[in-house]
Structures are given as C-alpha cells and as structure tokens.
Amino acid sequence: MDSAPMSIDTPSMSLPPGFLDELRTRTSLSQVVGRKVMWDTRKSNQGKGDMWAPCPFHQEKSASFHVDDRKGFYYCFGCHAKGDAISFVCESENVGFMEAVEILAREAGMPMPARDPQAAQKADRRSQLSEVMEQALRFFRMQLRTGAASEARGYLERRGLKQEVQDRFELGFAPAGWQNLWEHLRGQGVAEELILAAGLAKPSDKGRAPYDVFRNRIMFPIRDGRGRAIAFGGRAMDPRDNAKYLNSPETELFDKGRNLYNHAPAREAAGKGQPLIVAEGYMDVIALSEAGFEASVAPLGTAVTEHQIALLWRIADEPVIALDGDKAGLRAAYRVIDTALPLLVPGKGLRFALMPEGQDPDDLLRAKGPQAVKAVLDQALPMVQLLWRRETEGKVFDSPERKAALDATLRDVIKRIQHPDLRHHYGDEIKDLRWQLFRGRRAGTSGSGSSGGFSGGSSQYSPFRSGKRTQKWGQAVPIAPSAAAKSSLLVAAGEAAETRLREDVILAVLLRYPALMAEFETPLESLPCEDPSHAALRSLLLSGITDDPETLQDEAMQRIGPEALDSLLAARHVAVVPCLRHFGDTELARLTVAEEFAKIAAQAGLVAELAEALEDMESLADEALTWRLGQAAQARNQAVMNRSEDDVEFDVGANGARMDKEERSAFDALLQQIRFSKGQN
Numbered sequence: 001m002d003s004a005p006m007s008i009d010t011p012s013m014s015l016p017p018g019f020l021d022e023l024r025t026r027t028s029l030s031q032v033v034g035r036k037v038m039w040d041t042r043k044s045n046q047g048k049g050d051m052w053a054p055c056p057f058h059q060e061k062s063a064s065f066h067v068d069d070r071k072g073f074y075y076c077f078g079c080h081a082k083g084d085a086i087s088f089v090c091e092s093e094n095v096g097f098m099e100a101v102e103i104l105a106r107e108a109g110m111p112m113p114a115r116d117p118q119a120a121q122k123a124d125r126r127s128q129l130s131e132v133m134e135q136a137l138r139f140f141r142m143q144l145r146t147g148a149a150s151e152a153r154g155y156l157e158r159r160g161l162k163q164e165v166q167d168r169f170e171l172g173f174a175p176a177g178w179q180n181l182w183e184h185l186r187g188q189g190v191a192e193e194l195i196l197a198a199g200l201a202k203p204s205d206k207g208r209a210p211y212d213v214f215r216n217r218i219m220f221p222i223r224d225g226r227g228r229a230i231a232f233g234g235r236a237m238d239p240r241d242n243a244k245y246l247n248s249p250e251t252e253l254f255d256k257g258r259n260l261y262n263h264a265p266a267r268e269a270a271g272k273g274q275p276l277i278v279a280e281g282y283m284d285v286i287a288l289s290e291a292g293f294e295a296s297v298a299p300l301g302t303a304v305t306e307h308q309i310a311l312l313w314r315i316a317d318e319p320v321i322a323l324d325g326d327k328a329g330l331r332a333a334y335r336v337i338d339t340a341l342p343l344l345v346p347g348k349g350l351r352f353a354l355m356p357e358g359q360d361p362d363d364l365l366r367a368k369g370p371q372a373v374k375a376v377l378d379q380a381l382p383m384v385q386l387l388w389r390r391e392t393e394g395k396v397f398d399s400p401e402r403k404a405a406l407d408a409t410l411r412d413v414i415k416r417i418q419h420p421d422l423r424h425h426y427g428d429e430i431k432d433l434r435w436q437l438f439r440g441r442r443a444g445t446s447g448s449g450s451s452g453g454f455s456g457g458s459s460q461y462s463p464f465r466s467g468k469r470t471q472k473w474g475q476a477v478p479i480a481p482s483a484a485a486k487s488s489l490l491v492a493a494g495e496a497a498e499t500r501l502r503e504d505v506i507l508a509v510l511l512r513y514p515a516l517m518a519e520f521e522t523p524l525e526s527l528p529c530e531d532p533s534h535a536a537l538r539s540l541l542l543s544g545i546t547d548d549p550e551t552l553q554d555e556a557m558q559r560i561g562p563e564a565l566d567s568l569l570a571a572r573h574v575a576v577v578p579c580l581r582h583f584g585d586t587e588l589a590r591l592t593v594a595e596e597f598a599k600i601a602a603q604a605g606l607v608a609e610l611a612e613a614l615e616d617m618e619s620l621a622d623e624a625l626t627w628r629l630g631q632a633a634q635a636r637n638q639a640v641m642n643r644s645e646d647d648v649e650f651d652v653g654a655n656g657a658r659m660d661k662e663e664r665s666a667f668d669a670l671l672q673q674i675r676f677s678k679g680q681n
Contacts, residue, residue, distance in 0.1 A: 015101070016113050020086075023101065025314075026108040027085045030069040036092050037065065048271060056092060057081045070271050070315070129253050132190055132198045133229040139184050140172025140219040140232075149173040152218050152237055160366065161286065169286055170221045174214035174234060181212045199231065199248040217246065220282045222254070222300065225263045225311075230254045233261070233282055233300070245281065247301040257305040260297040260312075261285055267315045269294035275377060276316035277353075278304070279361050280323055280332070287362040288322075291370040293377075304336045306343060313348045320380045325355035334390050337383055341416040351380035384429045387413065392437065403438070427532035428560065435563040496530070499603060501573050502596045503527060507537045508574045511556060513589040514547045523597045533560045533568065 030051050037053035040063035044051045049069030054060050055076040064077040075082040081091070089100035105112050143149055144166070152173045156166060174181065182201050186192070192210065195201050201210040217234030224230050231248035248254055260266070262285050270276045274295040279285050281298055288296040295316070299308055304321075312319040321336055323329035333352050340350055353376050355364055364372050381389075391410060397403050410430050417423045506527070510516060517524070524542060529535040536559045546552055557565055568574065575581070579589040 019110075019113060020101070023104055023108060023110060024072050024084060024086075026110065027072070027104050028069060029072050029074065029085045029088070030067050032085045032088055032104070033067050033074060048273070050271070055079060055081065068271065071267060126252060128194055129198050129251070130228050130230070132185065132194050132200070133231075133253065135185060135188060135190065136181060136198070136200050136232070137170060137172065137221050137229050139181060140174055140214075140221075141170060142172075143175055143180075144171060144173040144218075146173075146175075148175050155218065155237070159283065159287075159362075161290075165286065165290055172219040172221070174212065174217045174219050176216035178211045178215065179209065181214070182210060197251060199251040199254065213248070214246065216241075220261070222248070222259065222261055223264060224259055225267065227264050228253075230259065231256075231300070235282075245301065256300040256302055258307040258311075259300060260308060261300060262289065262297050263311070265289070266295045266297045270315045276312060276319040277361075277377070278312065278319055278321045280329070281360075284322075284361045287365050288373070291365050291373065293370075293373065303332065304339060306339060309336075309340055309343055309350075317347055318349050318351055320351045320353050320377055322353040322355065322361055322377065322380075324360040325357045329354070329360075333386060337387055337390070340383065341413070342418055344417055344422050345419055346421060350383045352383065352386045353377045353380040384426055385433070388430065388433045397438070406434075424532045424535055428536065431533075431561045431564050435561055499528060499600055500531060500534070502600050503529060503531075503534050504568055504571060504574050505577055506593055506596050507534060507541070508569055509577065509579060509589050509593050510541050511537065511552055512549050512580060512583065513586060514541065514549060514552055515586070516590055516593060517541055517544065519590065520593055520597070523601075527600070533564045536560050537568075 030046075030049065033051070033053070033056075036056045040052045040054075043063050044053075049067075051067040051069060052063040053065050053067075054063055055065035055078055057065075057076065058079040058081075060078055062078075065074065065081075066077065067074045073082065073084050074088060083091070085104055086097065086100050089103055090097060093100065093103070102112055144152065156171065161171070182195060185195050185200070196203065196210060199213065201212055203210045214232060214234040216237050218237065220233040220235070221229050222231040222233060231251070231254035233248075234246045236244055236246070247256060250256060261282060266276065274293065277288060277293055277296045279288060279296055279298050285296045285298045288294075297312075299305070321333060323333050333354070336350065336352075355361060355376060359367070361373060364376070391406060391413070395402075395406075397406060414423055414426050414430065417426055506520075506524070510520065510524070521542065524538060527534075527538060529538050537556060540552070540556060540559050545555060569580075577592060579585050579592055
C-alpha cells in the first residue's frame with residue numbers, strides 16, 4: 001500500500017514552506033474522518049491510531065476504509081481512495097484545496113498566513129533540490145557495483161550486510177576522485193547552484209571548479225518522515241581520514257537536529273507494536289532492523305535535540321535510548337536526560353538500555369544474537385533511575401555535608417521539570433532511592449542516617465510504623481537541636497519556611513485525627529503545599545480513604561516513604577504539639593488546626609496587601625494606604641499570637657511595651673518578699 005499522502009505541495013498553493021507540515025502535525029486525521037464515518041470498534045485500535053470504518057466514498061457495509069492516525073493518511077481497500085486530512089476534506093466537503101486548508105487551520109487554531117508571492121518559488125526550489133538528491137542517490141548506488149567499490153563491498157559483507165539489505169537501505173559508494181559526482185550531475189544538466197545548494201559539492205578556495213563533499217565513502221541516504229531524500233551520511237574507507245563519518249552540511253532541505261535516520265520505516269514498524277529504539281549510528285540501525293527490531297532510528301551526527309525528542313514522542317510514548325556500553329555512551333545518555341527533563345509531560349518519557357561494556361548494539365547482535373539485545377532492551381531503565389545513577393555512582397556520602405550537597409543537586413535537577421505532577425512523582429522516586437541508599441548505613445552506624453532530604457529535618461523518632469523502628473504517638477521526642485539548627489530553616493527560607501512549618505503541623509494533626517477532615521476540607525484544598533511530600537499527604541487526606549488513623553498511617557508511608565514521614569512527624573515543631581503528644585483530645589486538635597490555617601491565611605493576606613501597596617505607592621501614597629498596611633499587619637500579628645494569649649490583660653510600660661498584668665503582679669509580689677526578707681536581716 002502506498003503510504004505517501006495525496007496532498008503534495010504545489011506552486012499553486014502560495015503558502016510558506018513548512019506551513020502544511022505543521023498543519024498536518026496538529027491535525028488528528030481520525031477526528032477529521034470521524035465526523036463522516038462510524039468506526040468499527042471490533043477492528044479498530046484507538047490506542048495505536050489504527051482505525052477502520054465503511055468507506056465514506058462508496059457504498060459498502062464492510063470496514064475496508066483504513067485510517068493510520070500516526071502517519072496521517074487513509075486508504076480504502078475497496079475503491080482505493082487515499083490521501084491525508086486535506087484531501088479528505090476536499091473530497092468529503094466538495095471544496096478546493098485552499099478552502100480545505102483554511103477549514104483545517106481554523107480547527108487547529110492556526111492563523112492562515114498572508115499570501116506570499118515567493119512561496120510558490122520556494123516550494124518549487126525545494127522540489128528541484130529533492131530531485132537533485134535523488135539523482136545523486138542513484139549515482140552512488142550505481143558506483144557501489146563498480147570495480148572501484150570492491151573494498152567497500154567487502155567491508156559491507158564482513159559486517160553481514162547482504163545484497164538485499166544494501167538494496168533495502170539504498171546504500172551506495174562515493175568514488176575517491178574530487179569531481180565524480182559534480183561532473184555526473186553537470187552532465188545531466190543540473191545547474192551548478194543547485195548542486196552546491198543541495199550540499200553535494202563545495203566551492204574551491206583556489207579558483208578551481210567546485211569539488212565533491214563525499215569522496216571514497218560508503219553512502220547512507222537520509223530521508224525525511226515523508227520519504228524524501230534530504231541528505232547523506234558517508235563512512236570513510238581510508239582509516240587515515242580525519243572524519244570516520246561525515247554528514248551532509250545543513251541545507252534548505254536538511255536540518256540535522258530536526259530529522260532522524262530511518263524515520264519513516266521506524267514509524268511504520270512502531271505503529272505495528274514494535275518498541276522504538278534510538279541507536280547511535282547508521283550501522284546500528286541497519287543491524288537492529290535486520291535482526292527484527294525494525295522501529296530503530298538514529299540521530300544524525302549530533303546529540304539528541306529537543307526537536308528529535310518531539311519527533312520520537314510522535315512515534316511512541318516511551319522510546320528506548322540504546323547507547324554504547326562505554327563512558328562515551330553513558331555521557332551521551334546523560335546529555336539526553338538534560339535535554340528531555342524540561343520537555344517531559346505525563347505519558348511521554350524515555351527509557352535507557354545500556355549495552356554491555358565496550359559493545360554497541362551491532363557488536364552484541366553479532367556476538368550473541370537478537371535474544372541478547374532483547375534482554376538488554378527488556379531491562380531498560382526509566383529515566384529517573386539513570387538520573388539517580390549519574391548523581392550517585394562512584395561517590396561517597398559519609399557526611400551530612402555530602403548528603404546535603406546531593407539533596408541540593410537533585411532538587412535543582414527536578415526543578416527543571418515543568419509539569420507539576422511529574423515533578424511530584426520524580427520527587428517521590430528520588431526519596432525512595434535515597435532511602436534505599438542510606439538505609440543500611442543508618443541501621444549499622446550511629447549518626448550517619450539520612451533525613452529524607454526532600455522534607456526537611458531529621459530524627460530517629462517515628463510515630464509511624466517503619467520496619468523495626470516502630471514507636472507510638474506520644475513517646476519521647478528527639479534531643480533538642482542546637483541554636484544553629486533551630487534557626488537554619490527560617491533564616492534560609494524566611495516567610496516561605498514559616499508557612500511550610502505550619503503545613504507540617506496541619507498535616508500531622510489531620511493524619512492523626514482524620515475525622516476532622518469534614519470540617520477542614522475546603523481550607524486544606526487551598527493549602528499551598530509547595531513541598532511534594534506535603535502535596536501527596538494533602539491528596540491522601542482529601543481522598544477520604546479512611547477515618548482510621550492507623551490505616552491512614554500505613555497509606556501515608558506508601559505515598560511518601562517512611563523516611564519522609566519520619567522527618568515530618570519527628571520534627572520538633574510537630575512533636576511538641578499537645579494533641580499529638582497526648583492523643584485523644586479532639587477539641588484541642590480542632591483548635592490547633594484552625595489556628596494554623598488562620599495564621600497561614602493572615603500571612604498570605606499581608607503579603608498580598610504589601611504587593612498591592614507597592615504598586616499603589618508608585619503613583620499615590622496617602623493616609624488611606626498607610627491605614628490599610630497597618631490593618632493588614634495588625635491582623636497578621638493577632639493571628640500569630642498564641643491562642644492562650646488572646647484573653648490576657650496587659651498594662652503598658654513607660655517604654656510602650658505591653659506587660660501581662662498577672663505576670664507583673666507576681667513579679668511585684670516577689671520584689672516585696674525580697675525587700676521584706678532584707679528588712680528582717
């Protein structure tokens with residue numbers, strides 16, 4: 001079946017280059033066709049974009065009309081109608097090409113570009129360059145069969161590439177002379193400027209005729225996702241050549257960071273359920289494809305780019321990066337991680353299959369066969385595990401400073417993830433891995449345990465069951481921290497740390513008194529919860545999974561891990577809360593939670609008022625503004641005041657400071673007693 005779409009860029013379109021490709025990318029063909037047909041649910045596989053229905057263009061009852069949503073084309077096995085979204089709208093709506101483009105652009109939210117009188121000329125030029133590339137491809141293929149290519153053919157045979165494989169991948173050979181391709185193309189009437197623009201020749205700086213870019217090399221044609229020849233890669237036959245592999249320079253047709261080798265065949269194979277594999281080079285891709293791993297691609301002489309990752313995700317949700325099993329391969333994998341982190345979204349990720357030391361996929365295939373490669377692919381690591389390996393492998397974390405440095409590095413890395421849910425889940429995974437790394441050390445040595453790193457605080461006390469370190473609510477609290485430890489969090493983070501500490505108390509109390517959730521559900525939903533552990537516990541409480549505190553304890557450990565839970569509940573500002581130390585006083589727990597929510601709300605109100613006031617002050621500052629700030633500050637101070645102080649009566653001293661009347665009376669009585677004792681002596 002012909003997989004090429006019917007809609008072809010023609011000069012009459014008068015659209016800028018790339019517009020139609022972008023439109024096809026944004027358009028779901030199954031949605032467009034779905035307005036006209038009734039899908040056969042038994043035959044269709046929506047998850048793979050493989051849809052079947054009776055043909056809308058001729059009368060039939062069987063589902064012979066096929067839509068490949070991933071490739072963006074349709075085909076009817078009855079009437080042989082075929083095309084893409086544009087041609088479907090043309091035929092089904094009885095409209096012209098440009099009107100169909102406008103319909104789809106409007107639905108995709110793409111503004112139609114202004115009519116560009118140069119667009120037709122640009123499209124025509126690209127067509128001319130594509131034809132020049134096809135002529136060069138035919139020349140290289142013909143040269144591989146000549147006597148000059150005997151060494152190249154011997155190399156390919158030694159690598160196990162039989163004639164049918166060479167034909168399938170259209171391999172060729174560039175002779176050793178300086179102007180073989182140039183003279184061939186000029187003899188075919190190709191303009192000099194087109195040969196240079198296609199990246200097949202370079203101008204001489206010695207005043208001579210241009211010379212061939214590729215000389216004495218095995219040639220690998222590079223086609224884009226629509227099957228058009230856009231570039232070449234060449235492997236040098238001379239071991240003394242400075243560049244073992246050489247790619248075409250970037251041209252009007254070729255952007256090496258936006259294309260993949262073997263793109264179209266791999267996309268088709270992935271659509272049939274094969275895993276998408278990203279190898280390092282041409283030979284790896286060919287070897288993998290011939291071994292049954294047909295959905296294999298490679299970047300084009302550069303590190304994997306953002307655009308290539310986007311291309312991979314359009315083919316498969318979780319491509320497998322299969323790199324060489326050496327330090328260079330591992331460094332390449334780490335570069336892919338750094339590129340991919342800001343791009344991650346739910347459902348789109350990467351896995352990493354590391355070949356045995358010193359081997360690439362081709363080596364492993366020849367040494368142990370396809371089953372060995374499959375075993376490595378089956379054990380591919382999620383990206384978070386390779387990220388953890390990068391930050392911990394070969395390092396020793398035998399001091400608090402080194403552990404803190406690890407925490408800081410990982411926090412910075414995770415912050416690069418844009419999607420909040422993914423950031424949260426990456427944080428959870430990192431916590432679990434950190435717990436596993438330090439668990440043995442903590443159990444075996446004193447004072448070398450881990451705090452959990454991402455929750456703040458550390459302790460050997462846990463009110464939750466955690467292995468053999470089970471303790472009950474209300475038991476002894478940790479040893480009092482030093483003055484530096486007391487002040488470090490608040491000094492470092494200021495008001496944000498204050499809110500976080502209050503969140504600690506709220507979550508800890510509600511975990512122990514889940515029956516209060518009915519009363520505090522609304523304010524809990526609006527709690528900031530910047531910390532991933534806090535967000536996870538908030539979600540747990542809001543789910544209403546149980547009112548049993550012990551069951552809730554177990555579920556909380558599953559959600560954030562025992563280490564993080566230890567850190568939360570054993571922190572001093574939580575462990576000293578009366579309703580937690582002496583369980584059973586529900587009314588005191590209610591007052592505690594209500595007070596903390598009030599303090600957070602008051603602080604947030606003050607911050608908002610200050611921000612608004614700063615804007616107002618730039619244009620107008622008057623007594624009303626001063627009064628507003630005073631009221632906000634007073635509300636905040638009143639909320640922060642301990643509830644036990646609310647009913648205290650005060651005197652005002654000579655210096656303006658407030659003094660508790662009862663405390664002042666007791667102090668005066670003590671002074672009188674001292675004076676009386678002195679008088680008797």
